[in-house]
Amino acid sequence: MSTCAAGPTDAKVVIIGSGFAGLAAASTLVKGGFKNVLVLEAKDRIGGRVNTVKPFTENIIEVGANWIHGQTGNPLYKLAKEKNLLSEGPCASNNMCQPRSVSSRDYFFKEDGKPVPNKIVDQVSSLFTKLTDKAFDDQLEPKYQDLTMGAYLDDAFGASPLAATEDGRQVFEWCKRNECTDEASSSLYEVSASQISNYIALEGDFYNTLGPGGYRAILDVLLKDVPSENIKRSAPVKTIRWDLAKEGHCEDQRYPVQVICENGQSFQADHVIVTVSLGVLKEKGTTLFEPALPANKLSAIKNLGFGTVDKIFLYFEKSFWPADCEGVQMVWKGGPEDKDVYKSLSQGDAWKATWFKKITGFDTVARHPTALCGWITGREALYMEKLQDSEIRDTCLRLLKSFTGWSVPAVSKMLISRWGTDSHVRGSYSFVPDDVDGVAAQKALAAPLPPKDKSTGKRLLQVLFAGEATHVNFYTTTHGAYLTGVREAERLISFYKK
Numbered sequence: 001m002s003t004c005a006a007g008p009t010d011a012k013v014v015i016i017g018s019g020f021a022g023l024a025a026a027s028t029l030v031k032g033g034f035k036n037v038l039v040l041e042a043k044d045r046i047g048g049r050v051n052t053v054k055p056f057t058e059n060i061i062e063v064g065a066n067w068i069h070g071q072t073g074n075p076l077y078k079l080a081k082e083k084n085l086l087s088e089g090p091c092a093s094n095n096m097c098q099p100r101s102v103s104s105r106d107y108f109f110k111e112d113g114k115p116v117p118n119k120i121v122d123q124v125s126s127l128f129t130k131l132t133d134k135a136f137d138d139q140l141e142p143k144y145q146d147l148t149m150g151a152y153l154d155d156a157f158g159a160s161p162l163a164a165t166e167d168g169r170q171v172f173e174w175c176k177r178n179e180c181t182d183e184a185s186s187s188l189y190e191v192s193a194s195q196i197s198n199y200i201a202l203e204g205d206f207y208n209t210l211g212p213g214g215y216r217a218i219l220d221v222l223l224k225d226v227p228s229e230n231i232k233r234s235a236p237v238k239t240i241r242w243d244l245a246k247e248g249h250c251e252d253q254r255y256p257v258q259v260i261c262e263n264g265q266s267f268q269a270d271h272v273i274v275t276v277s278l279g280v281l282k283e284k285g286t287t288l289f290e291p292a293l294p295a296n297k298l299s300a301i302k303n304l305g306f307g308t309v310d311k312i313f314l315y316f317e318k319s320f321w322p323a324d325c326e327g328v329q330m331v332w333k334g335g336p337e338d339k340d341v342y343k344s345l346s347q348g349d350a351w352k353a354t355w356f357k358k359i360t361g362f363d364t365v366a367r368h369p370t371a372l373c374g375w376i377t378g379r380e381a382l383y384m385e386k387l388q389d390s391e392i393r394d395t396c397l398r399l400l401k402s403f404t405g406w407s408v409p410a411v412s413k414m415l416i417s418r419w420g421t422d423s424h425v426r427g428s429y430s431f432v433p434d435d436v437d438g439v440a441a442q443k444a445l446a447a448p449l450p451p452k453d454k455s456t457g458k459r460l461l462q463v464l465f466a467g468e469a470t471h472v473n474f475y476t477t478t479h480g481a482y483l484t485g486v487r488e489a490e491r492l493i494s495f496y497k498k
């Protein structure tokens with residue numbers, strides 16, 4: 001045994017972060033017989049990138065994660081089903097317009113206020129789905145293997161007769177902008193085409209909607225396992241001191257790890273599980289740890305992508321769209337997703353003047369018949385986060401009016417997410433950039449510290465890492481985050497079984 005603790009009953013474990021990864025780790029450890037588990041959470045609420053709120057009515061809004069992606073083999077789908085937390089009926093529908101879910105209920109408008117013919121929208125979105133599926137299914141032709149997702153899609157779409165029409169090209173550009181919400185990227189010219197196949201989309205409906213309790217209801221299931229006194233909120237961790245006790249020197253230093261909060265409070269531990277987001281590691285990875293993280297972990301943190309996706313919820317007293325309309329999608333002549341526009345705006349600040357072109361559209365919102373949700377990603381989302389709510393609201397109203405020509409009433413309430421400027425998250429989710437070995441980086445990020453002793457082959461398991469960005473197949477998702485928490489808890493459970 002290479003720790004100073006004798007077993008699960010006296011081993012002290014500190015978990016940093018109370019998102020899905022942190023709570024899954026805590027619940028698994030408690031169920032595994034660990035008696036000293038402490039969760040330190042920087043925010044005054046638990047959940048991290050899951051944030052279920054009721055800002056408009058008695059019904060919930062999800063500021064962060066909304067859907068459970070996939071069914072077969074998805075532990076959160078299973079849990080939600082077992083506990084009767086899934087939504088059935090009309091509320092179970094997708095609500096977000098994406099190329100693979102486009103229907104005639106999605107109203108596509110052009111900049112000049114004219115609708116885009118449904119036929120073109122259908123044809124282009126089906127082709128776009130086929131092309132992205134090829135990348136996800138590892139079916140890319142060799143010539144596309146080293147390209148970015150944007151360059152691959154441009155080339156493959158260019159071969160279709162649809163690319164010969166202006167409407168076809170513009171809807172294709174909308175599809176690319178929309179795909180950025182899945183990749184949390186500024187542009188598809190930053191995302192690897194071939195490595196997307198490492199992401200596994202689980203079988204079954206991909207957009208499982210939760211019932212009236214939303215994602216918070218699943219967190220509550222996990223919280224039942226963890227005594228509330230074992231979770232400290234408003235406890236931001238400033239320093240993680242590790243490698244304090246060398247093997248065999250327990251008499252000098254009982255605990256190998258010390259966790260120090262910003263208010264000076266400190267906690268000793270045998271093991272710490274770090275679940276903070278990749279965005280937080282990018283910002284604080286070099287100062288949070290003493291001694292510093294090894295070089296391979298620091299370069300994994302630097303190289304993996306962590307992008308921003310934001311939601312703009314607009315609540316009206318009355319809906320102003322036709323009853324069958326599921327959302328308004330905006331198709332630009334020269335949108336920010338277009339290769340030439342992207343290139344021309346890559347330097348300087350000119351892109352800031354047209355930040356709003358990055359909003360894909362405004363979708364209707366489950367359980368809120370008079371609300372719309374706008375989606376925006378990347379650097380434009382980050383730029384928007386710094387603007388006043390009133391400026392964002394006025395811009396959205398202008399867009400809705402000019403694209404649809406409808407009479408648009410005043411917004412009565414609004415809620416805008418600001419995940420990029422949130423100092424405890426610093427973005428929305430991870431992606432694999434085109435020039436990075438994603439799996440190697442994700443594995444390096446997940447590896448416990450100190451590194452395995454080469455001569456003895458032993459692991460000390462002082463600092464363990466979980467969180468969405470440490471999963472090689474389910475990164476970006478809640479179930480990925482959950483599984484990494486379970487993974488690290490099980491690593492400790494089996495450590496004490498040896």
Ligand SMILES: Cc1cc2nc3c(=O)[nH]c(=O)nc-3n(C[C@H](O)[C@H](O)[C@H](O)COP(=O)(O)OP(=O)(O)OC[C@H]3O[C@@H](n4cnc5c(N)ncnc54)[C@H](O)[C@@H]3O)c2cc1C
Binds near residue numbers: 016238417
């Ligand atoms: C807008 C948006 C939409 C999304 N939509 C979906 C979706 O529909 N489906 C889906 O599956 N996924 C979705 N996701 C992704 C999903 O929310 C995340 O992958 C998942 O919740 C991440 O969980 P985590 O535990 O890894 O990290 P987090 O939830 O980020 O948890 C980390 C915790 O660490 C805390 N922390 C940070 N620094 C410190 C510190 N110094 N000290 C103490 N605590 C600290 C944070 O406050 C946070 O609570 C979405 C995310 C966003 C932002």
